[in-house]
Amino acid sequence: MIEIKNIKKSFGDKTVLKGIDSVFYDGKCNLIIGTSGSGKTVLIKCMVGLFQPDAGEVLYAGNNFFDISNEQKKNIRKEIGMLFQGSALFDSLNVEQNVMFPLEMFTNDKYSIKKKRVNEVLARVNIVDANKKYPAEISGGMKKRVALARAIVLNPKYLFCDEPNSGLDPQTSLVIDKLIKEITTEFNITTVINTHDMNSVMEIGDNILYLYMGGKEWEGTNKDIILSKNEKLNDFIFASEFLKDAKTMRTIQETGEIPEGVKEELRDSIEENLNIDLDEDGFIGKK
Amino acid sequence: MFNGMFRTPENRKMYWKQFMLQCNDIGIGSLGIITIISVFIGAVSTLQTAYQLVSPIIPKTTIAQIVRDSVILEFAPTLSCIVLAGVVGSKIASELGNMRVSEQIDALEIMGINTKAYLILPKILAGLIMIPLLIIISMVLGIWGGRLAGNLSGIIDASIFDKGVLMDFLPYNVVFALTKSFVFAFLITAIPAFYGYYVKGGALEIGKASTRAVVVACVLLLLADYVLSFLML
Numbered sequence: 095m096i097e098i099k100n101i102k103k104s105f106g107d108k109t110v111l112k113g114i115d116s117v118f119y120d121g122k123c124n125l126i127i128g129t130s131g132s133g134k135t136v137l138i139k140c141m142v143g144l145f146q147p148d149a150g151e152v153l154y155a156g157n158n159f160f161d162i163s164n165e166q167k168k169n170i171r172k173e174i175g176m177l178f179q180g181s182a183l184f185d186s187l188n189v190e191q192n193v194m195f196p197l198e199m200f201t202n203d204k205y206s207i208k209k210k211r212v213n214e215v216l217a218r219v220n221i222v223d224a225n226k227k228y229p230a231e232i233s234g235g236m237k238k239r240v241a242l243a244r245a246i247v248l249n250p251k252y253l254f255c256d257e258p259n260s261g262l263d264p265q266t267s268l269v270i271d272k273l274i275k276e277i278t279t280e281f282n283i284t285t286v287i288n289t290h291d292m293n294s295v296m297e298i299g300d301n302i303l304y305l306y307m308g309g310k311e312w313e314g315t316n317k318d319i320i321l322s323k324n325e326k327l328n329d330f331i332f333a334s335e336f337l338k339d340a341k342t343m344r345t346i347q348e349t350g351e352i353p354e355g356v357k358e359e360l361r362d363s364i365e366e367n368l369n370i371d372l373d374e375d376g377f378i379g380k381k
Numbered sequence: 382m383f384n385g386m387f388r389t390p391e392n393r394k395m396y397w398k399q400f401m402l403q404c405n406d407i408g409i410g411s412l413g414i415i416t417i418i419s420v421f422i423g424a425v426s427t428l429q430t431a432y433q434l435v436s437p438i439i440p441k442t443t444i445a446q447i448v449r450d451s452v453i454l455e456f457a458p459t460l461s462c463i464v465l466a467g468v469v470g471s472k473i474a475s476e477l478g479n480m481r482v483s484e485q486i487d488a489l490e491i492m493g494i495n496t497k498a499y500l501i502l503p504k505i506l507a508g509l510i511m512i513p514l515l516i517i518i519s520m521v522l523g524i525w526g527g528r529l530a531g532n533l534s535g536i537i538d539a540s541i542f543d544k545g546v547l548m549d550f551l552p553y554n555v556v557f558a559l560t561k562s563f564v565f566a567f568l569i570t571a572i573p574a575f576y577g578y579y580v581k582g583g584a585l586e587i588g589k590a591s592t593r594a595v596v597v598a599c600v601l602l603l604l605a606d607y608v609l610s611f612l613m614l
Contacts, residue, residue, distance in 0.1 A: 142491050168391075171493030182484040196492055199392050254491075 095120055096141065096252060096284055101150035103136055110136045112309045113150070121282040123275055123298040127290055128305035129330060134288040135179075135256060137305065141286065142174060142254055143167065154252070172200060175245030175283075177255040177274075181237040183229040183244070189216070190225040193244045200248060215243040219273060235266035239273070246277060253278065255287040259294060271297050292331060295319065304330065320344070382575050386497040400503040407469050407504070407570075408511030412518070414468060415461055419519040422456045423448060423526030431536040441537050445527070445545025450554060452523035458558045459606050461519045462565035465512060466598040470573040473504055474594040477577030478587035486578070501574045508570035509563060516562040520555070557613050564605050572598040 096118040103111040110133045118124035126134045139145040141152050143159055152159040154170050162170075183192050190212055197208045216225070219239040229237055238258060245253060255274060259267035275298040278285040289295070295302060299316035304327050312327045319331060321344075345351075361372050390396040426448045434444060477500060480486050489496045524546060531537035537545075576594035580586050 144487055144490060168493040171491060174491055176488065176491045178484045178488060180483055182488040184485055184488075185479070185483075199395050199492065199494060 097153040099151040102148045122300035124301045125299045126288045132305040133308040138288045173251040175250035175253045179257040181241040219243045253283045253285040259291045403503045403507035419522035420526035423523035424530030427527035427531045442545030445542040448527040453554045457519040458561040466569045470595045471591045474573035474577035474591040478580040505570045508566040512566035513562040
């Protein structure tokens with residue numbers, strides 16, 4: 095479990111995080127969501143120690159990451175795996191060498207054992223016959239999977255994913271989401287995912303933290319999110335055309351009335367798409 | 382930049398591997414260009430010195446002496462290192478810059494690896510070992526190039542050139558040249574490493590950092606050349 099308490103971070107005059115508190119649970123996909131610039135990446139970077147927060151605590155199993163010795167920090171970092179937005183694979187190493195890198199750095203196992211482990215995790219993320227390929231020779235989705243394999247090769251307790259679906263098509267995004275979810279459950283990892291992809295939120299969001307302008311605006315599960323009355327959260331989750339319809343449906347269900355403007359919008363859409371003219375009552379006129 | 386660079390390595394074997402990789406990149410990787418410029422510098426030195434020494438009372442061995450001292454004192458260490466600042470310096474700056482921008486350095490840090498020790502220190506150490514070796518090779522090739530050019534053009538016979546090269550030779554000049562090469566090696570590796578490691582932004586900034594690193598390294602190298610010559614000669 096990871097707990098954050100009152101995390102504050104500013105860059106010059108700009109306050110990016112305004113005192114965030116939350117708990118991220120074991121064996122669950124904990125999502126941090128919010129619009130671009132809401133402070134998601136800064137929060138995740140504070141949590142893994144890439145940024146030093148101005149105030150607050152990041153507790154890994156009760157130990158504040160910023161109050162412990164360098165040696166203890168190193169030990170915690172060995173338990174952290176991270177999937178970066180751009181994959182962050184080492185360009186000069188091939189797929190196998192990339193995944194083997196943490197093993198070579200932190201274990202004294204024989205090469206055959208390390209290779210076996212590499213093949214295991216690559217198989218786990220559905221990468222086959224690509225061991226000798228370099229990052230430049232594989233697709234974006236494969237890069238993410240290789241990066242995920244590298245992140246889990248040392249059996250981490252904590253997995254951080256910074257926008258794992260950015261730049262991927264919806265189908266590949268779904269594959270990555272499912273993979274992260276499976277791995278999280280299978281190895282009881284505390285997974286923290288930073289995303290603004292609503293498909294991911296609905297698919298794997300066991301615990302969701304919504305940030306707005308650097309502050310914590312809402313927290314809950316993917317079951318609560320659609321029914322939430324928080325306006326800022328609603329603006330965020332119902333921003334897509336598809337989810338606007340879901341919001342309309344919810345309003346109709348709750349009030350029994352069609353919201354204002356919807357009829358007009360629907361009529362305009364029908365008129366434009368079918369090239370016809372509708373009268374006030376919705377009957378077909380002439381165009 | 383040097384703060385925290387000298388901590389105990391996480392895995393000595395991996396650091397040694399990285400050091401050897403850098404030795405190969407800096408040393409073997411620059412051997413071709415150093416060979417070419419050294420031979421031509423020596424050759425041109427012979428031809429130009431002979432062109433200027435027109436008096437019949439000056440022995441031809443003087444040409445070899447001038448070529449030898451020019452190559453050892455200035456051409457081999459300074460000119461070679463300016464070229465190396467471009468070749469090695471831009472490579473170091475762009476490699477580290479790309480790693481920073483594409484979050485590869487962040488990935489290493491999250492793994493618990495001391496990135497300054499793992500990425501920068503092997504480059505500086507490899508430079509401190511390989512660049513002086515390249516300068517020694519450059520000295521030898523420069524003098525050999527001068528001998529070859531003198532012989533081929535008929536300006537000076539090879540045996541007279543050899544005699545001139547050995548005449549009044551001061552081993553201190555080699556000490557001076559090697560001292561310079563150590564200082565230059567540090568500048569050539571540390572300055573680009575600094576610019577690359579701390580780059581912010583994207584591809585454009587990597588290019589800018591790389592150019593700035595080479596320019597700053599070259600200027601400081603020339604300044605160091607002057608200061609060392611003033612102090613040691």
